[in-house]
Structures are given as structure tokens and as C-alpha cells.
Amino acid sequence: MNVRVHMSMLFHLDKCIGCHTCSIACKNLWTDRKGAEYMWWNNVETRPGTGYPTQWENQEHFKGGWKFEKGYGEPDAISLRLHSRAGALAKLYYNPDLPSLEDYYEPFTFRYADLFNAPENTQQPTAIPISMVTGKPLHIESGPNWDDDLGGSNLYARNDPNHAGLSDEVKAALEEVDRVVFNYMPRICNHCLNPACVAACPSGAIYKRAEDGVVLVNENNCRAWRMCVAACPYKKVYYNWNTGKSEKCILCFPRLETGQSPACAHSCVGRIRYMGVLLYDADRIPSAAAVPDEKLVAAFMDTLLDPSDPAVVAAARANGIDAGWIKAAQDSPIYKFAKVWKIALPLHLEYRTMAMMFYIPPLSPVMSAMKDGRVRLELDDPDQDFELFNHLHKARLPLKYLANLFSVGNEDTIRRILRKIYAVRIYMRRKTVDKNIDAATLQALAEAGTSPEEAEAIYRLTTLPTVPERFVLPPYHREMAIETLRDPLSHKGEAGFGYNQPPRRGE
Amino acid sequence: MKKKTPAQRLLLLGLIAFLLAGTATLAQAAPSRADAANGEAVFSARCAACHTIGKGKLVGPDLLGITTRRDTAWLTAWIKEPEKVLAAGDPIATQLLAEYNNIPMSNQGLSDAEVADLLAYFTSVDSPPADPAQTVAPLPEPLTGAAKILALNGDSDYGEKLFTGEAPLLNGGTPCMACHSIEGVGLIGGGTLGPDQTHLYTKYGREGLAATLGTLPFPTMQGIFAAQPLTISEQADLLAFFARADKQGQPRTPLNLALALGAGSAFSLACLLGMFFFWPRQRMSLAQRLRKNGKL
Numbered sequence: 001m002n003v004r005v006h007m008s009m010l011f012h013l014d015k016c017i018g019c020h021t022c023s024i025a026c027k028n029l030w031t032d033r034k035g036a037e038y039m040w041w042n043n044v045e046t047r048p049g050t051g052y053p054t055q056w057e058n059q060e061h062f063k064g065g066w067k068f069e070k071g072y073g074e075p076d077a078i079s080l081r082l083h084s085r086a087g088a089l090a091k092l093y094y095n096p097d098l099p100s101l102e103d104y105y106e107p108f109t110f111r112y113a114d115l116f117n118a119p120e121n122t123q124q125p126t127a128i129p130i131s132m133v134t135g136k137p138l139h140i141e142s143g144p145n146w147d148d149d150l151g152g153s154n155l156y157a158r159n160d161p162n163h164a165g166l167s168d169e170v171k172a173a174l175e176e177v178d179r180v181v182f183n184y185m186p187r188i189c190n191h192c193l194n195p196a197c198v199a200a201c202p203s204g205a206i207y208k209r210a211e212d213g214v215v216l217v218n219e220n221n222c223r224a225w226r227m228c229v230a231a232c233p234y235k236k237v238y239y240n241w242n243t244g245k246s247e248k249c250i251l252c253f254p255r256l257e258t259g260q261s262p263a264c265a266h267s268c269v270g271r272i273r274y275m276g277v278l279l280y281d282a283d284r285i286p287s288a289a290a291v292p293d294e295k296l297v298a299a300f301m302d303t304l305l306d307p308s309d310p311a312v313v314a315a316a317r318a319n320g321i322d323a324g325w326i327k328a329a330q331d332s333p334i335y336k337f338a339k340v341w342k343i344a345l346p347l348h349l350e351y352r353t354m355a356m357m358f359y360i361p362p363l364s365p366v367m368s369a370m371k372d373g374r375v376r377l378e379l380d381d382p383d384q385d386f387e388l389f390n391h392l393h394k395a396r397l398p399l400k401y402l403a404n405l406f407s408v409g410n411e412d413t414i415r416r417i418l419r420k421i422y423a424v425r426i427y428m429r430r431k432t433v434d435k436n437i438d439a440a441t442l443q444a445l446a447e448a449g450t451s452p453e454e455a456e457a458i459y460r461l462t463t464l465p466t467v468p469e470r471f472v473l474p475p476y477h478r479e480m481a482i483e484t485l486r487d488p489l490s491h492k493g494e495a496g497f498g499y500n501q502p503p504r505r506g507e
Numbered sequence: 508m509k510k511k512t513p514a515q516r517l518l519l520l521g522l523i524a525f526l527l528a529g530t531a532t533l534a535q536a537a538p539s540r541a542d543a544a545n546g547e548a549v550f551s552a553r554c555a556a557c558h559t560i561g562k563g564k565l566v567g568p569d570l571l572g573i574t575t576r577r578d579t580a581w582l583t584a585w586i587k588e589p590e591k592v593l594a595a596g597d598p599i600a601t602q603l604l605a606e607y608n609n610i611p612m613s614n615q616g617l618s619d620a621e622v623a624d625l626l627a628y629f630t631s632v633d634s635p636p637a638d639p640a641q642t643v644a645p646l647p648e649p650l651t652g653a654a655k656i657l658a659l660n661g662d663s664d665y666g667e668k669l670f671t672g673e674a675p676l677l678n679g680g681t682p683c684m685a686c687h688s689i690e691g692v693g694l695i696g697g698g699t700l701g702p703d704q705t706h707l708y709t710k711y712g713r714e715g716l717a718a719t720l721g722t723l724p725f726p727t728m729q730g731i732f733a734a735q736p737l738t739i740s741e742q743a744d745l746l747a748f749f750a751r752a753d754k755q756g757q758p759r760t761p762l763n764l765a766l767a768l769g770a771g772s773a774f775s776l777a778c779l780l781g782m783f784f785f786w787p788r789q790r791m792s793l794a795q796r797l798r799k800n801g802k803l
Contacts, residue, residue: 050797053794054792054793054794054797055793055794055797055803058793058803061793096790099792099793100792100794100795102792102794102795103792103793103794105794141798142794142798155797155798155801156797158802159797159802159803
């Protein structure tokens with residue numbers, strides 16, 4: 001057992017209101033620079049939709065992530081979908097699988113000076129849009145979330161790659177006025193356990209750092225090959241056209257090291273984001289990535305270790321993990337949602353990069369379809385409450401759609417999670433509104449595989465968490481890392497300001 | 508200070524004038540003393556590979572009577588720096604080049620003194636001194652290197668091995684193939700520093716080639732072979748090999764440069780036109796396809 005630690009984030013999609021505050025916080029902090037205008041290390045997508053960049057989940061086109069190779073007697077294996085070693089050499093100077101600027105969007109601003117400098121006219125002057133790349137006037141065709149407010153749904157939502165496996169009937173229903181549905185999905189770099197960007201980089205410039213699993217680009221070593229941009233299935237590595245280097249989400253590690261949560265999580269208005277430590281077994285990564293699709297979710301969850309297990313704790317201590325980190329892992333909200341309550345999953349495990357950011361699938365809005373000549377809302381409360389719990393296939397957001405996003409197409413996994421969340425809702429409604437928990441409610445809890453105590457705990461962490469409960473940040477102990485490089489006692493016994501010595505060469 | 512008398516002064520002045528004049532005479536006389544004997548030595552070392560005196564043409568002309576045919580200034584310039592005289596378009600040099608198979612005389616790197624010695628030697632041969640007692644009695648003709656090689660019957664197969672370096676040169680010289688190539692020898696041919704030697708035999712003639720192989724009188728080759736010359740048997744083997752190699756086909760005509768340039772330009776233009784045709788058909792990005800066609 002090779003125990004390591006990982007900082008993970010969890011997105012409770014049921015709480016996301018799509019305000020994009022996270023994106024703006026990230027933009028202002030990290031990508032408000034020349035060459036980075038089009039980058040959104042954190043973006044929020046309206047789903048169903050094609051996302052940003054357009055159709056990033058279409059791996060037949062973009063060739064991101066890993067490909068499963070069945071062993072037929074030999075052990076199963078995975079290989080980069082992007083290229084082999086020889087293929088990488090052949091495509092070194094021209095990589096046809098890169099997204100173009102049109103796939104992201106051409107960043108734009110407005111020429112506000114026009115408002116003041118326009119000659120006198122009968123009409124109000126307008127600030128015309130200009131490109132932030134060329135500075136020339138531009139016809140805006142796309143933006144970082146063009147699907148928002150159903151702005152292009154007939155075009156974009158209809159071409160969502162996650163519609164795969166949906167029947168034509170269900171697809172048609174998604175566009176009916178009284179059934180139309182969307183939810184929001186914020187995305188940052190997934191800081192994968194098996195990152196394809198790291199594997200594809202010809203310069204070895206990308207690495208996953210040991211202390212918290214953050215995947216970083218070493219800007220000194222980056223040679224602008226851009227294989228990472230193509231290889232990342234989430235399209236979360238970006239190429240800065242000004243500096244000629246690749247950039248990506250750094251999980252705000254300077255904030256984490258000073259005890260603050262990442263800017264996107266800190267600024268989240270809906271408080272949908274949780275931060276916590278997970279312990280994982282690095283030895284299990286190869287076997288967990290190279291399994292057939294149907295076993296992926298289980299194999300992935302098996303790599304996450306129980307931080308309360310004495311054997312795990314002993315192995316972690318043997319691996320040099322600080323006790324503060326182990327304590328943080330035991331209190332981790334991510335561990336509770338993903339492993340204890342089993343209602344959170346990472347995005348697109350079928351890419352086999354083993355993403356480490358988790359999502360709680362969203363519930364569908366109330367249905368207003370007619371039944372027996374009555375609008376659904378006119379039904380009795382109990383009927384309404386149990387309607388979706390018992391008939392999840394009627395949910396506006398099709399189970400298959402959510403399964404394509406979070407559970408490698410397995411609807412049963414999604415059904416189990418949604419039923420548990422609905423059961424918690426029904427239970428808490430009975431308890432706080434009706435003050436009467438009936439047998440049907442208890443039976444619903446049992447059917448959903450949960451108990452009143454667990455339901456209470458899920459409810460508390462979902463709706464009433466305090467900041468320290470949402471962000472369980474470990475002590476980074478930078479002083480310990482420094483001690484491996486410098487002796488902190490080297491100046492002991494010296495007076496005050498030390499000696500006046502000229503700096504040595506190379507320092 | 509005691510004053511000098513006019514007679515003393517005159518004596519001093521006369522002494523100075525005498526000394527000055529003597530020095531000037533000495534200085535003028537020194538360079539004009541050319542040594543015909545040294546000239547003969549230089550001739551046999553550097554020139555005899557291609558030239559004879561009174562024994563007929565080899566690679567270059569017979570030099571008997573050369574001082575009467577050409578003036579001294581021309582000869583001096585030509586022996587010193589033949590490539591410059593040729594480059595200047597000298598009519599005599601141009602005519603000679605055409606006459607002798609377009610093989611230019613190579614610069615032997617002789618000093619001014621050596622050139623003067625050579626000219627003195629040529630003059631002494633052409634106009635023997637009046638005193639017959641002083642003439643050098645003609646020695647019995649020794650068998651020269653070239654004649655020895657011609658007498659030997661070389662092995663052309665071993666010559667090929669020497670050429671390719673499969674068999675080492677006895678004195679440690681570099682194999683010919685390092686700088687020269689011969690059609691059909693070696694998978695990718697030989698080096699290109701020196702000229703192609705496929706038809707060397709026709710170009711130099713049997714006697715000329717035999718003489719050349721003995722001294723290899725080319726500046727570049729001198730750097731390698733002056734200290735480690737070819738042995739007599741190696742020269743004979745190589746001669747036989749060159750004779751065999753010469754038999755394959757006609758000398759290749761040089762590539763028509765204008766034609767090659769024209770064909771290259773035409774091909775480039777065709778490629779550019781092809782690109783112009785395909786340029787608007789580049790793969791559109793997914794987003795562009797979606798916006799244009801409404802589907803993928």
C-alpha cells in the first residue's frame with residue numbers, strides 16, 4: 001500500500017445557481033493577462049450543451065484521455081488516445097487534434113471610447129465589440145458559456161455529446177416547452193490521478209506534485225509543443241499565445257498553502273463547493289485505470305482509502321504524511337460524500353485519467369406535466385413527494401444523460417444516488433414541516449439504502465455547513481518542506497541581522 | 508672641441524660614400540643569383556609528374572625550348588599562380604587548357620626563389636653555355652617511376668580494394684574513396700571533395716596517369732600523400748583499376764543547370780497552385796461546423 005494525499009474539490013450541482021462568480025474570481029486572480037484572455041481555468045457550463053470549448057467531450061475529434069486496450073489473455077492496458085511515441089514525433093510540428101480559437105471563442109471587449117468620441121448624431125452612440133486578440137471590430141459568435149439562458153440551445157444543446165444512448169423520443173421531449181430543462185456544471189482542472197497531459201508532454205514539463213496532488217506546468221520547461229492541450233480530455237490546459245507556454249488551473253496552491261480555500265470555492269455564492277483531503281493508494285492506480293467500462297466506477301472508488309482505518313493511517317505515517325493531513329482526511333467532506341454516503345462521482349471516468357474533482361448529480365425540477373386532466377402541482381403533497389422517488393425515469397433530466405456524465409453510462413448508479421437524495425428530502429420535509437415521520441417515509445429511506453441518522457448528516461452537510469466544515473484545509477507546513485532544503489538553525493547564535501556578506505553567485 | 512681639418516672632413520665623407528655604395532651593390536646583386544641546379548631538383552620533385560624536357564607530352568606539354576616560346580614574365584606568373592592567370596582569361600593559358608583535356612595546371616605553392624631557380628634551369632637547358640666542358644654529361648637514362656609502373660602488370664581487383672579502402676594503403680594514406688567516387692563502386696558512391704574518377708583514364712592518358720599517381724601533385728592531395736606516398740605496386744594496381752573503370756559507358760555530360768532550375772521552379776509553382784486550390788478546404792473547427800451547418 002502506497003498511501004498518498006490529494007486535495008479534492010466537490011461540486012454539489014443541486015445547489016449551483018449558475019452565477020459565474022467562481023469564473024470571475026478565477027479570471028481576476030489568474031487569467032487577466034495578455035495571451036490568457038480566452039482562458040477560463042474555471043468555467044460554468046449550462047447543460048445540456050456543448051460546453052467550453054465547443055464539444056470538448058467529443059474525444060473522437062479531440063483525442064483526449066486514455067484508450068482501453070483489452071488484453072485477450074494478457075493483462076488489460078491503456079494507451080494515450082492522442083498518439084503513440086512515433087506518432088508524437090510525426091505530429092511534433094503540426095498537431096491536427098488541437099482545438100482552435102473558434103472552438104473556445106474569440107475573446108472580446110467593447111470600444112467604450114466610442115461612447116465619448118462619437119460625433120453628434122440623432123442616435124445614441126454604441127460601444128462596438130472588438131477582439132481582444134487583434135483589436136479589430138468583431139462579430140461575436142460565441143462566448144465562454146454561449147449556451148447560458150438557452151442562448152443557442154437548438155444549436156448547442158442538441159449537439160451535446162452526452163445525448164449518446166438517448167432514444168429519439170427522450171431527445172424530442174428535452175426540447176418541449178413544458179419539459180425543457182437545464183442545469184449548471186462548473187468545471188476546473190480535475191487534477192487527475194492518471195493525467196494524460198503529463199503523459200503527453202514531450203518536454204516533461206507537467207508534473208503532479210507530491211504534497212497535495214496538484215498538477216502543475218513548469219513554465220521554465222514548457223516548450224510550447226501543446227500536446228497537453230490535445231491530450232487533456234477535459235480541455236483544461238490552455239496555451240498562452242503571448243508567452244508561448246501552456247497554463248492551467250493550479251488549484252490556487254498559493255492560497256491553499258496559506259490556509260485559504262481556492263478563489264472559486266471561496267467566492268461561491270451558492271456554497272456548492274467543498275474542499276477536503278483524500279487518501280489514495282498509488283499502487284492501485286494502474287489496475288483501476290485499465291479495467292473495462294462497467295467496472296470503472298467501483299475500481300476508482302477502491303483506490304480511495306478509509307482514513308480511519310489504522311492500517312491506512314500507519315501506512316500514511318510510514319510514507320511521511322503529516323498527522324495534520326491525516327486528521328484533515330478523516331474530517332474531509334469529500335470523503336463523506338463520495339465514500340461514506342456514496343452520492344458523489346467524478347466527471348467522465350471513461351477517459352481513464354481518474355479525475356479527482358467530485359460532483360453530486362443534480363435533481364430535476366418539479367414536473368408540471370398533466371395527469372388525468374390535472375397539472376402535476378395540483379396533486380396531493382404525498383403523491384408529489386414520492387412521484388420522482390418512485391418514477392425516476394420520468395425525471396426531466398434523463399438518467400441516461402447524467403449517467404453519461406458521471407457513471408460511465410450506468411443508469412443504476414445514478415438512480416441509486418438520486419433516490420438517496422430524494423429520500424433525504426422527503427424525510428427532512430416530514431420532520432421539519434409535518435413534524436411527523438410516517439412509515440412510508442421510513443420505508444423510502446430503507447429502499448434508498450440509508451437511515452434517519454445518515455439522512456440527517458447528509459442534510460446538515462448539504463444545507464447548513466459552516467465554512468470550516470465546507471473547507472477542511474490541512475496544515476501545509478511549508479516550513480517542513482523548507483527544512484529539507486535549508487537548515488533553519490544555520491543562523492542560530494548569530495546576532496540580530498547576521499553578517500554583512502555580499503551575495504554569493506547563483507543565489 | 509678640436510676642429511677637424513678640411514682634408515680630414517673630405518676623407519670621412521669619401522669613406523661614408525664608399526660604404527654606402529658597396530652596400531647598395533650587394534643588396535641589388537643578392538636576389539638575381541638563381542641556381543639552375545636547385546631548379547632541376549624542384550623540377551624533378553614537382554613538375555616531372557606532368558611534364559618532360561625533350562621526352563614528349565605527358566599530362567602537360569614538353570617544356571623543351573619553353574624559354575624561347577614564352578617570355579619570362581608570363582612564365583613566372585604562370586608557374587607561380589596558374590589559377591589566377593587562367594581566371595584572368597589569358598589567351599595562351601586558355602588555349603593550353605583546351606589542348607590538354609581541360610586539365611588545369613595546379614598551383615604547386617612554389618616560392619619566388621624556387622620559380623627563379625626553375626626559370627634558370629629552363630634557360631640553361633635551352634641555351635647551353637658556350638663552354639662544352641661545362642655541360643653536364645647526359646647520364647644513362649634511369650627507369651623512371653612512371654615507366655616502372657607501366658612495365659608492371661597491375662591487378663585491377665586489388666586496385667579496387669585499395670580504392671575502396673578494403674585493403675589498406677601500405678604507407679597509411681587515406682583510401683581514394685574518401686574523397687573520390689567511381690560509378691558503380693560502393694553502395695552510395697564515394698566522397699565528393701575530389702572530382703569523379705570514372706573516366707580519369709581517358710582524361711589523363713595511360714602515361715599521364717601513371718606519372719600523376721607517383722607524385723599526386725595536387726595541393727589537397729599533397730597534404731595527405733606527401734608524407735605517405737603510394738608504393739610502386741599500389742600505383743600499378745590502381746592504374747589497372749582505373750583502366751577497367753574507364754570502360755563503363757561514356758563520360759557523363761554535365762547537368763544542364765538552366766533546365767534543372769526551370770524544372771524546379773515549375774514544380775514549386777505547381778505545388779503552390781495546388782495549395783491555393785486546397786486552402787479554402789481546410790478542416791473547419793467543430794464550433795465553425797456547428798454554426799455553419801447546424802450539426803456536426
